[in-house]
Structures are given as C-alpha cells and as structure tokens.
Amino acid sequence: MADEPLSAEPAETDTDRSLVGSMLAPRYLLGVLGVVAFAAVPFVGISTTQLLVLIGALYFGMFAMSWDVVSGYTGEISFGHALFFAVGGYTSTLLNLELGLSPSLSIPVGVALAALAGVLIGVPALRIRGPYLSLITLVAPLILLQVFIIYGDVFGGELGLSSPAALVTADEFDLVVTANYYIALGLFLAILLLLFAVTRSNIGSVLTAIREDEDAVAAAGLNVAKFKVFAFVLSAAIGGLAGAMFVHTPVGSPRPSQLLALIVSIEVLIAATLGGMGTIVGAGLGGVFFYFVNDLLNQQEFTIPFVNVGLNEASLLLFALLTMVLIYVLPQGVFPSAIRAGRRLLGRARGNPVATDGGHESGGATSPIEQAADRYRRALEEFEERIGDDEK
Amino acid sequence: MADIVTILINGTVISSLYALVAIGFTMIFGVGGTINLAHGGIITVGAFSAYYVTNAGLGIWAGVLAAMAVPALFSVLLYKGFAERRDDIIIVMILTLLASIVVEEVVRIVEGSQPKAIPALVSGTTELLGSSVQNNLLVVFVVSWLLIGGLFAFVNYSKTGKAILATSMSPRGAALVGIESDRINLYTWAIAGLLAGIAGLFLGSYQTANWAMGREPLILSFSIVVLGGLGSIRGSLVAAYVIGFLEVITTSAIDPRLSGLAGLVVLVVVLLVRPEGLFGRELAEA
Numbered sequence: 238m239a240d241e242p243l244s245a246e247p248a249e250t251d252t253d254r255s256l257v258g259s260m261l262a263p264r265y266l267l268g269v270l271g272v273v274a275f276a277a278v279p280f281v282g283i284s285t286t287q288l289l290v291l292i293g294a295l296y297f298g299m300f301a302m303s304w305d306v307v308s309g310y311t312g313e314i315s316f317g318h319a320l321f322f323a324v325g326g327y328t329s330t331l332l333n334l335e336l337g338l339s340p341s342l343s344i345p346v347g348v349a350l351a352a353l354a355g356v357l358i359g360v361p362a363l364r365i366r367g368p369y370l371s372l373i374t375l376v377a378p379l380i381l382l383q384v385f386i387i388y389g390d391v392f393g394g395e396l397g398l399s400s401p402a403a404l405v406t407a408d409e410f411d412l413v414v415t416a417n418y419y420i421a422l423g424l425f426l427a428i429l430l431l432l433f434a435v436t437r438s439n440i441g442s443v444l445t446a447i448r449e450d451e452d453a454v455a456a457a458g459l460n461v462a463k464f465k466v467f468a469f470v471l472s473a474a475i476g477g478l479a480g481a482m483f484v485h486t487p488v489g490s491p492r493p494s495q496l497l498a499l500i501v502s503i504e505v506l507i508a509a510t511l512g513g514m515g516t517i518v519g520a521g522l523g524g525v526f527f528y529f530v531n532d533l534l535n536q537q538e539f540t541i542p543f544v545n546v547g548l549n550e551a552s553l554l555l556f557a558l559l560t561m562v563l564i565y566v567l568p569q570g571v572f573p574s575a576i577r578a579g580r581r582l583l584g585r586a587r588g589n590p591v592a593t594d595g596g597h598e599s600g601g602a603t604s605p606i607e608q609a610a611d612r613y614r615r616a617l618e619e620f621e622e623r624i625g626d627d628e629k
Numbered sequence: 630m631a632d633i634v635t636i637l638i639n640g641t642v643i644s645s646l647y648a649l650v651a652i653g654f655t656m657i658f659g660v661g662g663t664i665n666l667a668h669g670g671i672i673t674v675g676a677f678s679a680y681y682v683t684n685a686g687l688g689i690w691a692g693v694l695a696a697m698a699v700p701a702l703f704s705v706l707l708y709k710g711f712a713e714r715r716d717d718i719i720i721v722m723i724l725t726l727l728a729s730i731v732v733e734e735v736v737r738i739v740e741g742s743q744p745k746a747i748p749a750l751v752s753g754t755t756e757l758l759g760s761s762v763q764n765n766l767l768v769v770f771v772v773s774w775l776l777i778g779g780l781f782a783f784v785n786y787s788k789t790g791k792a793i794l795a796t797s798m799s800p801r802g803a804a805l806v807g808i809e810s811d812r813i814n815l816y817t818w819a820i821a822g823l824l825a826g827i828a829g830l831f832l833g834s835y836q837t838a839n840w841a842m843g844r845e846p847l848i849l850s851f852s853i854v855v856l857g858g859l860g861s862i863r864g865s866l867v868a869a870y871v872i873g874f875l876e877v878i879t880t881s882a883i884d885p886r887l888s889g890l891a892g893l894v895v896l897v898v899v900l901l902v903r904p905e906g907l908f909g910r911e912l913a914e915a
Contacts, residue, residue: 361901364904368664368719368722369904371719372896372900373900376893376896379848379893380890380894383889383893386886387884387886387887387890503726503730506726507727546738550738551738553730554731554738561724561727561728606723607717610718611717613717614662617662617718
C-alpha cells in the first residue's frame with residue numbers, strides 16, 4: 238500500500254488510539270510486503286493455470302471489496318450483489334460482441350450502467366431498511382436472471398454468452414496471462430487505495446456512523462440519504478468494473494454461473510465475512526482467498542475418508558460450514574482478528590500493558606455484524622410502530 | 630374451457646402448498662422477529678425424508694409421517710443452534726442462509742442433481758368440472774387444508790396456541806403473564822418445520838424432488854408474506870392464493886418461461902408501495 242492513506246488514521250471502531258501511532262509501522266510494513274509478494278508471484282515458478290486462477294481471485298477480491306462498502310460500512314446487508322457484477326460484465330460483453338465496441342469503450346459503459354443499477358437499488362434503500370432491503374437485494378438479481386432467460390436469444394440464458402474480445406493479445410499465451418495478472422493486480426490495488434481513501438475519510442466515518450445510529454447522523458444535520466446512495470453507487474460502479482474487466486480476461490466469461498447466480502452473491506458474502514466485514518482489506522483478501530482455495534479444492538482428486546465424497550464436490554459445503562463456525566469464534570473475521578492478535582503480541586513484546594487489555598474486541602455491539610444487527614432491530618421496531626399508528 | 634379448469638385446479642392445489650410454506654415462515658417472523666432463510670432447506674429435508682422412508686419399503690404413508698417429524702426436528706435444531714440466544718436478526722439471516730446451503734449441498738453431493746420421484750399418495754383420477762384430476766392432487770389439497778385448519782384451531786383454542794398468539798402480539802406482555810418466550814419460539818419453529826416438511830413431500834410428489842427444490846418456494850413465500858403482511862397468518866393465506874394463481878396463470882396462459890417472475894415483481898412492488906402488506910401486522914402491538 239502506497240503512501241497517501243498511511244497518514245490517515247485507520248478507522249477501526251475500537252482501536253486504542255494511544256497505540257495507533259506506534260502500531261502504524263508494522264501493519265503497513267506487512268501491507269507493503271504483501272504487495273511485493275503479490276507482484277513477485279509470476280516469478281516464483283507458479284504454473285500458468287494457477288496464475289489464471291489468481292487473476293480470477295483478484296477480480297473476485299475487488300467484487301468482495303465493493304460488497305463491503307455497502308454491507309460492511311453502512312450495514313445494509315446485500316444478499317444480491319452479483320447484480321452489479323453481472324450488469325458490468327454483460328453490458329461490456331454485449332457492446333463488444335454486438336456493436337464491435339472495443340473493451341476500452343465497452344467497459345466504461347458497463348461501469349456506468351452498473352452505477353445506474355446502484356441508484357435503482359440505493360433509492361429504495363432510503364425508504365425501506367434492514368431485512369426488507371435485504372429481501373429486495375436478494376430478489377433483484379433473480380429477476381435479472383429471469384429476464385436473461387426469457388430473452389435468451391440476446392442474453393444467452395443459463396448458458397451465457399460467448400467470450401468478448403480479450404484485454405491483451407499476444408502470440409504467447411504465457412505472456413497474455415502474465416499481463417492480465419498485472420492488470421488485475423494493478424486494478425485491485427487501485428480499488429483498494431480508492432476505497433481506503435474513501436472509507437478512511439470523513440465519508441467513511443459518516444457511513445460507519447450510519448451503521449451505528451442512522452437517526453443520530455440525521456440529527457447531526459447530515460443528509461443520510463445522500464451518503465447511502467453514494468455508498469450504493471460507488472459499490473455498484475466498482476462491482477460493475479470488476480465484472481466488466483473480468484469477462485475480458487481468459488478466466489472470466491459472461492455466464493450466470495460466474496456473474497449472476499444466487500450462489501455468486503452468497504459466495505461474496507461468505508468471502509467478506511471470512512476476511513472481515515467493514516475493513517475493505519479483509520474483504521478483498523477474503524475474496525482472493527475464497528476464490529483461490531475454492532478453485533484449489535475443486536481441482537482436488539482427494540476423497541474424504543469415511544463419507545467417500547470427493548473434496549472437489551464438497552468445496553462450497555466446507556466453506557459454508559467454516560463460515561458458520563467463524564461467526565461464532567471470530568465474529569469480526571480473520572483479518573481484523575489477526576491484526577489485533579499481532580498488536581497484542583507486539584504490545585506484550587514491548588512490555589506495553591495497555592495492549593493486552595486494549596485488545597478486548599467483542600464487548601458490546603462493536604463488530605460490523607453486530608452493529609448491522611442492531612440497525613435491523615431498530616428498523617423492525619420502527620416498522621412495527623408505523624403499523625401500530627396506521628391501525629389507530 | 631378445460632384450460633380454465635386446469636388453471637383453477639392447479640392454482641388451488643399449488644396455492645395451498647404455498648400457504649403451508651408461507652404460514653410457517655410468517656409465524657417464525659411474527660413470534661421471534663427472525664427471518665429464517667433455511668425455510669427452503671426444510672422443504673428439501675421433508676421431501677427427502679419421505680423419499681428415503683418410502684424407498685426403504687415402509688410405504689408412502691410412513692413417508693408422510695417422516696416428512697413431518699424429521700423437518701420439525703431439524704427446524705428445532707436450527708432454532709436451538711442459530712436463533713435461540715441471538716436476537717440479532719442479521720446473524721440469524723446469515724446463519725440460516727448458510728444452513729440452507731449446507732442442506733442443498735449435502736443433498737446434491739449424496740443424491741446428485743437428478744430429480745427424484747416421490748410416489749403419489751393415492752393413485753387414479755377423478756372427473757371434476759369436465760377435466761380429469763389426479764386423486765393425488767385432491768389428497769394434497771385436502772391434507773393441506775386439514776393442516777391449515779388444524780393450525781387455526783390450535784392457535785385460537787388451545788392454551789399453547791393462545792400463548793403463541795399472545796407472544797406474537799406482544800412479547801413483553803406475554804412474558805409478564807408468565808409465558809416463556811423460548812418455549813413458544815421452539816413450538817413455532819417445530820410447527821413451521823412440520824408444515825414446510827409436508828409441503829416438501831407434496832411438492833416432491835406433485836413435481837419431483839431435487840437438491841435446489843426449496844429455493845423457489847422460499848422466494849415465493851417472501852412474496853407471500855410481504856404481500857400478506859409479515860407476521861400475519863391470515864394475510865399469508867390470502868396472499869398465497871393471490872401469488873399461487875398469478876404464478877399458474879402466467880406460466881400456463883402466458884409463457885412457461887415466466888416461472889417465478891410474477892411473485893418477484895409483486896414482492897418488489899409491494900415493498901416499494903406498501904411495505905406493511907395487505908393485512909399489516911394484524912397481531913402487532915398497537
């Protein structure tokens with residue numbers, strides 16, 4: 238991670254402020270090491286196939302980060318984020334295949350349409366909240382999928398469309414893959430930096446505050462609606478960008494199973510929850526990890542003993558079970574917990590007693606999941622009051 | 630003419646199945662305030678319990694019992710594991726969503742994705758309004774309504790049923806007069822599981838059973854309970870018929886490819902226009 242956001246204070250809700258100064262260096266040093274490691278990947282004897290998987294993983298990571306902007310920050314849990322991924326991917330594909338537009342033009346249009354879809358979902362979000370909004374987000378991609386099936390001659394139905402033009406062309410496939418990898422990595426880092434800048438700025442604080450107590454934010458004179466729609470549009474545009482770029486790579490293709498199916502929306506939720514909701518980096522790394530490991534499991538010939546089931550068959554089942562366990566054990570996700578554990582260890586090593594008790598993480602409604610839950614409860618109560626009023 | 634009769638008969642039967650599913654879903658919401666996304670998974674559990682018991686040679690009526698008992702037990706386990714001490718609706722939503730993935734994946738891994746036939750409860754056909762109707766459909770219809778009627782009687786006249794009603798009207802008031810909300814929630818989840826399980830068996834014998842069979846009824850029951858008013862049993866019954874008929878009419882009279890779309894559109898429109906649904910929450914605290 239580069240310099241600009243380093244000076245901004247990390248916006249984790251329960252960071253012990255007195256520690257922030259001394260702890261900046263190690264965690265960002267790790268970040269830089271991570272970037273170097275990712276950049277070095279093509280040179281460490283990785284096979285072309287694995288590099289291809291990593292490309293897909295990076296795009297899925299971008300998609301997971303876009304989910305986190307809305308769900309992790311404003312606390313409106315989206316069960317249908319694949320909608321934006323698909324709008325970007327399908328738009329760019331259709332423009333390229335039907336009108337012969339080059340990816341450099343069709344991708345921006347895909348992003349614009351995805352942003353528009355973000356407005357369409359974001360505006361209802363101002364009227365309905367909590368579980369009701371989640372239901373809308375769950376249903377919206379299902380409707381789009383139905384439309385794709387009904388107009389199968391245009392959208393290719395369940396099978397999808399053929400692949401659009403490639404981003405990079407070269408005589409050697411290895412070269413194409415390597416170039417695609419660096420494009421994906423560059424975009425991943427750019428989106429990470431952008432979302433870091435946004436979420437660590439005042440806007441991010443407002444979004445977090447909306448998650449914690451929407452009414453208080455409104456009472457402070459801030460326009461909650463503006464911020465919510467902004468979060469939805471930003472998230473949709475980035476999800477759409479990831480989707481639009483993804484279909485032009487050798488791994489991605491415009492098919493419902495990759496872009497739109499219910500399972501894609503659930504996978505992104507699993508990935509971001511595993512990595513850590515409301516942290517951007519956690520969600521992004523969770524996405525990369527999920528896609529890569531999921532693919533790894535799918536390639537395995539190994540058969541699980543006793544039950545006699547191939548590991549490749551059971552990957553989604555294993556991830557679902559893992560996420561369930563994790564919600565009980567580490568409700569904040571792996572990434573924030575790892576940071577906290579690291580901070581505690583460092584603190585202990587330096588004989589700093591504050592670090593040990595300052596590291597208590599799960600007291601009160603502090604994790605994004607718990608704050609979102611709180612909001613949902615309030616939305617429900619409000620809703621019941623409204624109906625109560627109607628009946629009088 | 631025969632077409633209209635077919636639509637009427639199919640609509641009536643499928644609507645009573647949707648009602649079985651939606652009533653359980655709405656009761657859990659009404660009493661505990663939780664949205665159970667594993668409700669579709671329970672349907673699958675019901676269908677496959679019946680499938681296994683019947684295939685083990687115990688007969689379809691033993692299958693019917695299994696399709697009520699196993700899902701009820703499963704539903705109780707879901708409540709105990711995921712919903713009991715958690716009043717955070719979003720965590721329950723995520724956990725039950727994951728639970729439904731687990732059910733789907735286990736069935737897909739064990740049984741594959743080929744649809745399985747569950748034998749009809751009874752064989753033969755009957756002439757009805759000039760159209761021949763499978764007796765099986767008539768039994769499905771009658772048993773569904775017996776269960777719905779039984780539930781209404783139970784809720785309105787038995788002591789436990791009244792306690793369920795009281796808890797859904799006012800958890801605090803119910804607690805004040807000594808009703809244990811944990812026990813009431815447990816009953817609600819058991820009843821919802823039983824109803825969804827039997828609906829799963831009926832769906833399996835009406836169409837076929839497969840690993841993803843719970844998805845469409847789950848989504849349709851969203852539409853139904855939102856249209857009827859979240860938490861309202863009476864509302865879901867009416868809405869089940871509205872959505873059921875819309876579904877049958879669009880798929881049989883307009884285009885079979887529109888399957889599932891009518892319900893989704895209704896859901897979105899209702900959420901945007903009148904989120905409290907047709908019947909509001911008849912049981913809500915005023």
